[in-house]
Amino acid sequence: MAEVRIAGVSKYFGTAQVLSDVTVDIADGELMILLGPSGCGKTTLLRTVAGLEDASSGDIFIEGRRVNDLAPHRRNVAMVFQSYALYPNLSVYExxxxxxxxxxxxxxxxxxxxxxxxxxVGVVEFLRRKPAQLSGGQRQRIAIARAIVREPQVFLLDEPLSNLDAQLRTQMRAEFARLQRQLRTTTILVTHDQVEAMTMGDRITVMSGGLIQQIGTPLEIYRRPANTFVAGFIGSPPMNLVPARVMARDDGRGLALANGWIPLPTTSPLETDRDVIVGIRPEDLRIVPDGQGLISGSVDLIEYLGSETLAVVADGGVDWSLREGGGPTMRLHEMVHLSAAGSAIYAFDAATHELIGTLAEASPNGSAQNTVGG
Amino acid sequence: MSTLVKPLTPSAQGPAPAGPWRAWLAGPGVRYLLLLLPALMVVAFVVYPTVATVIHSFYRLDPVGRVTGFAGVANYRMLFAEPVFLQVLRNTAIYAVASVVLSIALAFGMAMLLSGKVFVNRLLLLGIFSPTVMPTIAAANIWLYFLAPQLGLFTHLLGDFGIKNANLLGEPNTALGALVALFVWKYAPYFTLFLMAGLQAIPQNVRDALRTEDPHGWHSLRKVVLPIMAPMLAFVITLAVIYAMETVDPVYVMTQGGPANGTNLVMFYLYQLGFSYYSWGPAAALSGLLLGGLSSLSALSLIALERRSFHWA
Structure with a gap:
């Protein structure tokens, strides 16, 4: 049991910077997810905590002790690898x-x-076998058993479920989350799978290009994305992000889109003529009668998935993803009008891509929940 | 003739070659003809001499090599009755064990140091591997200069350490040691290449796992690295034993088996039996013994290779 503190860690491979000034605090017993696309530096960060890579600068503390100069085996961490890294010549028991x-x-x-x-982990009946005689799921359980048997202070898991098929992944995800809650061992889990991140993590660290984009609970990450990267990375389909400009008309100020107009509340602090990026999640868009819509367009694509329907509405060169529960209520090439609640319409700065706030908010800087600064 | 599945022969893929010459070239006959010449070479220079040698080892032969009568196991008895042969066997055993153990231990150490490095200095590699590509005759002559009394480089270095006028090739024990050193110098880099290839077969994440789990490295080496390397080690040890047993050129160049037969190794003794003493019968017997011994060793190592391979999980 230990808290892990990653303080200002940077890492270069030659001249390429793969981590820049990364700072994360992980509480005792917490399951922290490192989430990001491939090449974002999340695995390098994990390997740096394990001691398999050296930090170019910055410090790593485990339970208050600086571990930068400790060899991997002296850090009291146990690592689980994507491809299990079992020893092929030894039995499961060994x-x-x-x-x-x-x-x-x-x-x-x-x-x-x-x-x-x-x-x-339920592998008692395989103890005498060799790893090659087992399935992927069983091997992954053994890799986890090899990690928990040491009773380490920290678990480090590098894409532990990526090599499993979809059904097994769902099952192992639940099993591992349950195991982690029972053991209450501080855990850092690397994944590129947002579903894994959202369902398993106590908190998520979203990374891109060696930089931390946002740290927060799954709900915060989803409901309060710090910037357009996080907004576009989380959610399936991801948030619609469309450039717009604050304009003044006779009937008040609003956000001018290519083929739409989103009126701003009179209290909105957004300056006129400011360029912004409008973000609306597909599930927050709803079809409304003519005259009440903010956006109009023709239905370009309908994907019926059983419990829900995905659609794309084309609006003057901009595609809006749309998700509604149940079966399709629209027809292909039909003209539809879309609307969304002000609290579900996000405005991001066009230059910095940082979140300004939702249209329902009076304050331009968002609430205190937003954990990431500039 | 219409068929959907075409047989994969040249005639099915295009018009048949015109003329009897071309038809014959495309036929199966030419393949066997091409095989004939190498096969004849193997029979003439490998199979026939091997069989003839084994047969001759049971016959009395005159100094020219003509069969003069059946000898039974007399040639073998004569071989072992000669005290020099027993000394040769002892020399060869010491030389082979020392050479194999030292060269492979050094090669394993170098392989561990060099493998896993993303960038190994090319010049360093060239330096390490240059002895291996040098012909033994040339290497032996270079070593002869190194070790020459009074003017040799190595002799001078020993002088700096207070050992004056060393004549390493003049003492039976140090002369054998010099031959061992030459073997290690020449072959350790070569074996390093094989062992590096063997180590490369251990996936990076398995090495990483070992690094996070094993405080001393000793347990990893004994329980994981060595067992995984076992087939490659068996192969390299076999190779080393064969190379050590067939050592003859440095003996010829550097010591001629002396002093006092102290560096007379089995292959040099075999050469002497035949070409110095014209004892063709005992020479054939010794050849037969070497053939049997080294073939069984190779067979054993092949079996080991087959049985100890792993499937990576």
Whole structure:
């Protein structure tokens, strides 16, 4: 049990900077997700915490102790790899026992702990087999057993579920989240899968280009994206992001879109002539009768998925993704009018891509929930 | 003739070659003809001499090599009755064990140091591997200069450490040591290449896992790295033993088996039996023994290679 503090860590590979001034605090017992597209530096950050990579600058603390100069095995962390990294010549039992034996744990203690770990992840019946005789899901359980048998202070998991098929991934996701809640061991899990991040994480660190974009709970990340990157990365389909400009008309001020007009409340602090990016999530858009819509366009694509329907509405060169529950209520090429609540319409600065706020808010800087600064 | 599945022969893919010459060239006959010449070479220079040698080892032969009568196992008895042969066996055993153990231990160490490095200095590699590509005769002559009394480089270096006028090739023990050193110098880099390839087969994440789990590295080496490397090690050890057993050129160049037969190795003794003493019968017997010994070693190592391969999970 330990809190992990990553303080201003930067990392260069040659001249390429893969981490720039990353600072994250992970609380004791927390499951922190590092989420981002491939190449964003999340795996490098995890490997730096493990000690498999050296930080070019910055510090890493585990339970208040600076571990930069400690070898990986002295950091008391256990790592689980995407491709399991089991030892092919050893039985499942010896794989799980390996870290204990390497640390010269007394033999009678080894057996009890190996069996307890195997039981926790449900691989007791495979203890005598070799890894090559097992399925991907079973191998991943063994890799997890090998991590928990050490009773480490921190679990580090690098895309642990990516090599599993979709059904097994869903099952293992739930199992691992339950296991982590029982053990209450501080965990850092790297993934590029937003569903994994949203469902498993206590908090999520969204990364891109070696920079932290936002740190927050799944709800905060979803409801309060700090910038257009986070808004566009989370959600499926992602948030509609469309350039607009604040304009004044006879009937008041509003956001001018290519083929629409979103009126602004009179209290809105947005300056006239300011360029912004408008963001609306597909599920927040709804079809309204003519005359009440903010946006008009023709239905370009309908995808019926059973419990919901996805559609694309084309509006003067801009595609709006739309999601509604149940079956389709529109026809292809039909002209429709879309609207959304002011609290669901986000405005981002066109230059910095930072969140300004929703249209329902009076304050331009958003609420205190928004954890990321410039 | 219309068929959907075309047989993969040249005639099915285009018009048949015109003329009897071309038809014959495309036929199967030419393949066997092309095979004939190399096959004849193998029979003439490998199969026939091997079989003839084994047969001759059971016959009495005159100094010219003509069969004069059946000998039974007399040639083998004669071989072992000679005290020099027993000394040769002892020399060869010491030389082979020392050469194999030292060269492979050094090669394993170098492989561990060099593998996993993304960038290994090309010049360093060239330097390390240059002895391997040098012909043994040339290498032995260079070493002869290194070790020459009074003017050799190595002799001078020893002088700086207080060992004056060393004549390493003049003492039986140090002369054998010099031959071992030459073997290690020449072959350790070569074995390093094989062992590096073997280590490369261990995936990066397995090495990473070992680094996070093993405080000393010793447990990793013994329980994971060595077992995974076992087939490659078996192969390299076999290779090393064969190379050590067939060592003859440095003996010829540097010591001629001396002093006092102290560096007389089995292959040099075999050469002497035949071409110095014209004892063709015992020479054939010794050849037969070497053939049997080295073939069984190779067979054993092949079996080891087959049985100890892993499937990466």
């Amino acid at each position: 794989n799980i026992a390996f870290p204990l034996r390497a640390h010269k744990t007394p033999a009678h203690e080894v057996d009890g702990r190996v069996r307890a770990a195997a039981e926790r």
